[in-house]
Amino acid sequence: MTPTTATALVLTLTLAHYASLAAAAGPRVIIVGAGMSGISAGKRLSEAGITDLVILEATDHIGGRMHKTNFGGINVEMGANxxxxxxxxxxxxxxxxxxxxxxxxxxxxxxxxxxxxxxxxxxxxxxxxxxxxxxxxxxxxxxxxxxxxxxxxxxxxxxxxxxxxxxxxxxxxxxxxxxxxxxxxxxxxxxxxxxxxxxxxxxxxxxLATFEDFGDDVYFVADQRGYEAVVYYLAGQYLKADKSGNIVDPRLQLSKVVREISYSRSGVTVKTEDNKVYKADYVMVSTSVGVLQSDLIQFKPQLPNWKVLSIYQFxxxxxxxxxxxxxxxxxxxxxxxxxxxxxxxxxxxxxxxxxxxxxxxxxxxxxxxxxxxxxxxxxxxxxxxxxxxxxxxxxxxxxxxxxxxxxxxxxxxxxxxxxxxxxxSNWPIGVNRYEYDQLRAPVGRVYFTGEHTSEHYNGYVHGAYLAGIDSADILINCAQKKMCKYHVPGKYE
Missing domain, CATH: 3.90.660.10 (Polyamine Oxidase; Chain A, domain 2)
Known part of the structure; x- marks a missing residue:
C-alpha cells in the first residue's frame, strides 16, 4: 500500500466513524465567520430546513474581506472590488x-x-x-x-x-x-x-478557470453601498433585517472572537474571547486559511495530521x-x-x-x-x-x-x-484535487468552508460564495441524510 493510499484510507475511516451517528431533528449549527462563505453556507443550510443557527463574527460587521470604508468623502473597498x-x-x-x-x-x-x-x-x-x-x-x-x-x-x-x-x-x-x-x-x-x-x-x-468559465471581462464595483451589499443581500434571505438592510437577527452575533473549538462524537463546544460558551451539533469554520494557519483558534483535540498538513500547504x-x-x-x-x-x-x-x-x-x-x-x-x-x-x-x-x-x-x-x-489563498506548485479535498474535508462534526476550499475559483468572490454552498451540502448530507462519509481518493487515483 502506498503512503497516499494509506492516507486516503485513514481519512475515509476517520470520517466513516461518524456515519453511524443518527442525525438529530433540527440540528444546531454554529458558523464561525460572517464573510461571504459563512453567510452563503448559512443561507444554504436554512434553505434545507436547518435554521437553528448562530453565526459568530469576530469583527463588528459582516462581509469579511468585502468591506467598504469612507476615504476622502467617498466609500471605497478595502478588499474585493x-x-x-x-x-x-x-x-x-x-x-x-x-x-x-x-x-x-x-x-x-x-x-x-x-x-x-x-x-x-x-x-x-x-x-x-x-x-x-x-x-x-x-x-x-x-x-x-x-x-x-x-x-x-x-x-x-x-x-x-x-x-x-x-x-x-x-x-x-x-x-x-x-x-x-x-x-x-x-x-x-x-x-x-x-x-x-x-x-x-x-x-x-x-x-484560469474563472475566465475560461465565466468570460474575460471584469467589472469594478464603485457603489456607495459597497460591494458588501451582496453579502447583506444574501444574509437578508434568511436573517431578519430592518428596513435599512441592517441585520438585526439575534442569530448573528458580532464582535465574538472564537478562540477554542472542542469536538467529540456527541457535538461541539465553541468558546469566545469574552468567555462565552456555545454548544451545538456541528460547527462550520469559515475563517481564512491564514487564520487556520495561525494560533487564533485552538482545536480540541488537535486536528489530525492529514488536516493540519493540508492547511499548511496552501x-x-x-x-x-x-x-x-x-x-x-x-x-x-x-x-x-x-x-x-x-x-x-x-x-x-x-x-x-x-x-x-x-x-x-x-x-x-x-x-x-x-x-x-x-x-x-x-x-x-x-x-x-x-x-x-x-x-x-x-x-x-x-x-x-x-x-x-x-x-x-x-x-x-x-x-x-x-x-x-x-x-x-494562492495554490502552490503541485497542490491539486487531493489537497483540496483534504482542505475542505470535515473532521468529525467540524466542517470547513471559505474561498480557499473552492477547487476552481479560490481567491475570488464567486469562489467564496460557491464554497459556502458546497460545504453546507456536505453538512446537510450528514445531518439529514446520514451520509457522513467524505471520501478522499488517493493523490494518484
Whole structure:
C-alpha cells in the first residue's frame, strides 16, 4: 500500500466513524465567520430546513474581506472590488446580484490601452510599439503554457511554476530583468494572484478557470453601498433585517472572537474571547486559511495530521490596495488612461495604478496596488512613510507636472490583522484535487468552508460564495441524510 493510499484510507475511516451517528431533528449549527462563505453556507443550510443557527463574527460587521470604508468623502473597498469573469459561456453567480438585483454601480475595466501607459523609472512613457511587442510575446508564452498545462497529470505530480514554464518557452530564462519586462510580468501574474510566478502553480492558473468559465471581462464595483451589499443581500434571505438592510437577527452575533473549538462524537463546544460558551451539533469554520494557519483558534483535540498538513500547504497571499488623495489632478485622463504602470527597477514597487475619472468623479484619488513582500514591508511602516514614497514615485513618473503632496492615504493591513492574516489563498506548485479535498474535508462534526476550499475559483468572490454552498451540502448530507462519509481518493487515483 502506498503512503497516499494509506492516507486516503485513514481519512475515509476517520470520517466513516461518524456515519453511524443518527442525525438529530433540527440540528444546531454554529458558523464561525460572517464573510461571504459563512453567510452563503448559512443561507444554504436554512434553505434545507436547518435554521437553528448562530453565526459568530469576530469583527463588528459582516462581509469579511468585502468591506467598504469612507476615504476622502467617498466609500471605497478595502478588499474585493471586482466581479471577475463576466460575459462568457456560463453566468458568474455574483454578476446578476450585482448588476440586476442590487444594481450596484459598476464599470467594465479596460486594459487594452496599457501599452500607451507604461512609465519609465525616471519619467516618460515607453514606446507604444515596443511595449506592445513585449506584451504580445508574454501573451504568446502564456498561451503555450495553457497547452502544456492541459497535458499535465491531474494529480499535480507534473506541475511546475509559471516561471519554469516561461523558461521552457525561452522567455526571460533568468526571470524578467528589465524594468519593462518586470512590470509586465508583475501585471499579468502578481496583480492577479498576489504572488510571483516562481511560486505560483502553472496547472491551477493557466488557463484560469474563472475566465475560461465565466468570460474575460471584469467589472469594478464603485457603489456607495459597497460591494458588501451582496453579502447583506444574501444574509437578508434568511436573517431578519430592518428596513435599512441592517441585520438585526439575534442569530448573528458580532464582535465574538472564537478562540477554542472542542469536538467529540456527541457535538461541539465553541468558546469566545469574552468567555462565552456555545454548544451545538456541528460547527462550520469559515475563517481564512491564514487564520487556520495561525494560533487564533485552538482545536480540541488537535486536528489530525492529514488536516493540519493540508492547511499548511496552501499560501495566504497579501494584496494591498492603497488609496491616495490629492488636492488636484495631475495625471492623464480620458479613454484608455484608467490603468497605468510604473516600470521600476525594483519588482513590485508601486507598479500598478488606477485613476477614477468615471468611478469617483472629482475625488482626486488614485489607487496603487502592491503585493507579497512589498505589502508586508509597507504594513510595518507608518502611513506617512508610505505616502512619501508614493509621492516620490509619482514625481519621477511625471517630472514635468506639479505633483503636490498627498492629503490623505488609506493603507489596509490584511497581513497584520489577526482576523485575516492575508487577503486570499494562492495554490502552490503541485497542490491539486487531493489537497483540496483534504482542505475542505470535515473532521468529525467540524466542517470547513471559505474561498480557499473552492477547487476552481479560490481567491475570488464567486469562489467564496460557491464554497459556502458546497460545504453546507456536505453538512446537510450528514445531518439529514446520514451520509457522513467524505471520501478522499488517493493523490494518484
Amino acid at each position: 471586482w466581479v471577475e469573469g463576466v460575459n462568457g459561456g456560463k453566468m458568474n453567480p455574483i454578476w446578476p446580484i450585482v448588476n440586476a438585483t442590487l444594481k450596484l454601480r459598476n464599470f467594465r475595466s479596460d486594459f487594452d490601452g496599457l501599452a500607451d501607459n507604461i512609465y519609465k523609472e525616471k519619467g516618460g512613457v515607453y514606446d507604444k510599439e515596443y511595449a506592445q511587442k513585449r506584451i504580445d510575446r508574454s501573451d504568446e508564452v502564456e498561451e503555450n503554457g495553457g497547452k502544456l498545462s492541459a497535458k499535465l497529470h491531474p494529480s499535480g505530480q507534473d506541475d511546475m511554476s509559471i516561471l519554469a514554464m516561461q523558461r521552457l518557452n525561452d522567455h526571460l530564462p533568468n526571470g524578467p530583468t528589465s524594468p519593462l519586462d518586470m512590470i509586465l510580468d508583475y501585471f499579468k501574474y502578481d496583480y492577479e494572484f498576489a504572488e510571483p510566478p516562481r511560486v505560483t502553480s502553472l496547472q491551477n492558473v493557466v488557463p 499560501d495566504m497571499a497579501v494584496y494591498t490596495k492603497i488609496f491616495v488623495k490629492f488636492p488636484k489632478k495631475f495625471w492623464p485622463e480620458g479613454k484608455g488612461r484608467e490603468f497605468f504602470l510604473y516600470a521600476s527597477s525594483r519588482r513590485g514597487y508601486y507598479g500598478v495604478w488606477q485613476e477614477f475619472e468615471a468611478q469617483y468623479p472629482d475625488a482626486n484619488v488614485l489607487l496603487v496596488t502592491v503585493t507579497d513582500e512589498e505589502s508586508r514591508r509597507i504594513e510595518q511602516q507608518s502611513d506617512n512613510q508610505t505616502k512619501a514614497e508614493i509621492v516620490e514615485v509619482l514625481r519621477d513618473m511625471f517630472p514635468g507636472a506639479d505633483v503636490p503632496d498627498a492629503t490623505d492615504i488609506l493603507v489596509p493591513r490584511w497581513w497584520s490583522d489577526r482576523f485575516y492574516r492575508g487577503t486570499f
